[in-house]
Amino acid sequence: MAFTIAIDGPAAAGKGTISKAVALHFGFAHLDTGLLYRAVGAKTLDGTDPIAAAQALVAEDLEAQDLRTPDVAQAASRVAVIGDVRAALVDFQRAFARRAGGAVLDGRDIGTVICPRAEAKLFVTASAEVRAERRYQELVGNGTQTSFETVLADVKERDTRDRDRAEAPMVAAKDATVIDTSALSIDDAISAAITAIEAARG
């Protein structure tokens, strides 16, 4: 049986952690759709045309090693404003969403554009400062040299680009449950997500 859980929200709000935990809890497959845009963005860093890169994308590209860097994140949000790039990635995401056994997809436009009829929708958010602090700790933990101010500016720049674009802007679907993780522990955020999804399952 297909059952789609759409989890949207801005960078470093906790979507990834919540999505993985929810997928494990329900025994569903998980797709981090940001990786699609990161894989396309990474290819453009060596001069490849973004639309051609998106049209030629294969599942193995999502396994590339360097997709988590700030440069690739910025490149991802730049290619993500291009309608033809987004269009090239729709079928893959929709096929994943309707696979037998259930699916969790996290991104920016899953509940609004990719899966408007998803059985459960969450919008996971947090203040820009809290998100930047989390991302900063993560980067420092990986040995990346950066400052909190740089990370905060990066988060805000990406938020603005994702929110203000004409194609599939980042916005909570009208029927999404909004979870603000600013003051929540990871466990409490996961519990809130599971409770909301259980309610949607009936």
Ligand code: C5P
């Ligand atoms: O989620 P993540 O931070 O990995 O996403 C990287 C970028 O990819 C986002 O800033 C956004 O511009 C883009 N993206 C998108 N739609 C999605 C997922 C990601 O536009 N469904």
